[in-house]
Amino acid sequence: MKRRYFFSSLTRISGLSETPFSVEPLARRHWETGDYVVGEVASSPGGAARVELPSGRMVEVVEGDLVVGAFGVRYATLEAVGGWQNIGFDRRMEALTSAGLFGRSTSRSTLLPALLTLDYRGHATRGGEKVTMRTSVPPVPERGFAIPTVLLVGTSMSAGKTTTAKVVIRLLREAGLSCVGAKLTGAGRYRDILAMGDAGAEHILDFVDAGLPSTVVPESEYRGALRGLLSRIAATEADVLVAEVGASPLEPYNGQAAIEELGEHVRCTILSASDPYAVTGVISAFGKRPDLVTGLATSTRAGTELVRKLSGIPALNVLDRESFPQIRTILDRTLALREVALS
Template identity: 30%
Template sequence: MKTIKKANSCKNIADYKVNRSLIKEHRPKAGDVAIFEVMEIGSLKSIQDYKGRNCYIFEGDHIMLAFGNRYASNQFEAYVPKGYQEEYDLVGKGGVAGNVTSMYYKLEDIGPTKIKLIGYAVNKNGVINTIYHHRKAVSFNPFKRRSFKTILSIGSSMDSGKTTTAAYLCRGLKNGNHKVAYIKLTGTIFNKDKMLCFDCGADYVSDFSELGFPSTYLCSMNTLMNIYESLLRDVEAVNPDYLVIEVADGLYQRETSALLEHSPFTETIDHVILSCGDSLAVHTGEQLLQEVFDQRLFALGGLFTGSPLMVSEVEQKSSIPVLTLEKLVEPDLLNGLLKGPKVEIAV
């Protein structure tokens, strides 16, 4: 067999054999590891490999991926296939395979990169699955008291600027001599977001993929909260002053919406910053979040802050401070906005 280019989603997969006989009889599930041949290059011309570097792929290459679902309104909607197919799609650059069922209009002409299933990665226990492959699952503890304050970075939609907001927020907190951690709770595996936060000064960064999840789309609430507990325990070992938590996509996305309706999660949040793409989205997002978090929504940010006109529109309609990127890194301003006692969890 050719050299196999191992994707980031499979970075913890070491001892395995390739079983070609299972390709038609095994029904894949999220996290199952398989080897594919690249058949036709589409929108994704590279994968993030197991070292986190950008690895270009070419027709004929063999790549190791994990099956997974994906929700990305500006990219793909994709699902784990229900059975064997002649062809599959590369749906995530971090190394996710599935079936694309819809895509952003700008991708329609080129479409997804097409791949062919060569075989499953197996060990003595059968087909290898990345989820909790190298770590044990832990149950969420709603009564646990954490020493650090939490800041939720949430967006009105995908590409509303919430990751950049989270990263610059990390930098502003570091400028104030605080120890800062960052986690991404939901999304599809890709190192870009957490590494931006690391480069902005976060002392510790992690996300759901460290537990083996290629994505969190269609995960149950119980699964999401157990992921959350695992990440929180890792953060506890670092003992930060602040933890910045990012959730993927927008307020209406399945997992984000469910988390906002789940009090065991919302009651762990001390502060919230909302990122929006335009001024009208601020109005809707503010209404939704104030119903859940009330005074904990302390600031607004995101793409709209790049337009002085939209900032002016928002400031005329909202009493919540607008933080441009320049303001997010001002430690005195942040300290003033974040002052107050830590929220106690009462479940």
């Protein structure tokens, strides 16, 4: 009986689900970041675990199922750290994200449920050649990037960046502007940019579209991939880019490099903070002051008042619709929205 494959969302650029491929175990010296590989579920927490499909839908997998993902590295402050380089001689690996980023954890939060465990069964190949994320990206004509950008950064992961992005996109769309929603750094997970599309972004892109399972790669490799991604974004000719830098700019996801590549096109910077005191820490370490603070730190009036007291920066709870007029004012001032709308 032909066995069924579950294709994780990292395969969405590969065509693996539509085009036949072979599974060939390769010697470790041939393994690299971004290789598409097949793992057989060895154990799943609670008898079942969920994998994110190319559509963004979550599906349960159980022991014996075959899952197609990609080798990568994750360095999450609140969840798990690890990568494919840590896979041992037993070739047992874990899904470091539900999107199919495969590796072996070296550090994991005690608050995180057990990771989905898989046994390496081989690389996806066609014509005897590895199928990889980088080779799955079509050539992109180089194009100068000059789209006004709202940059979303955080004090850590899960600080509220994507929630803020959705509100910003909705307000920009209400102003009659076309938007691109993009996640420029982080570890692959499709649902974040899908949420931006649900909020009204006409185009959604992330580093997976540039051939990276996560952005924990050498800086030179990341910058090359990002420039191709920015060319694709420029080709949309959207009025505004709402760009999220996953985790925080100071973590090893190349957030600082992303901000440098965007350069003068960043018109508005919004910091999502997990704690009021973290705001001053990021400002001190990063050397830049945001135009607005949002996130978990602004959940109550006590939080917003403390942020303002510590930093002197406006702090707003984006889940409170009464804050929308103030957010509109900040976007109008920093982006010169009337000029953009008339151009």
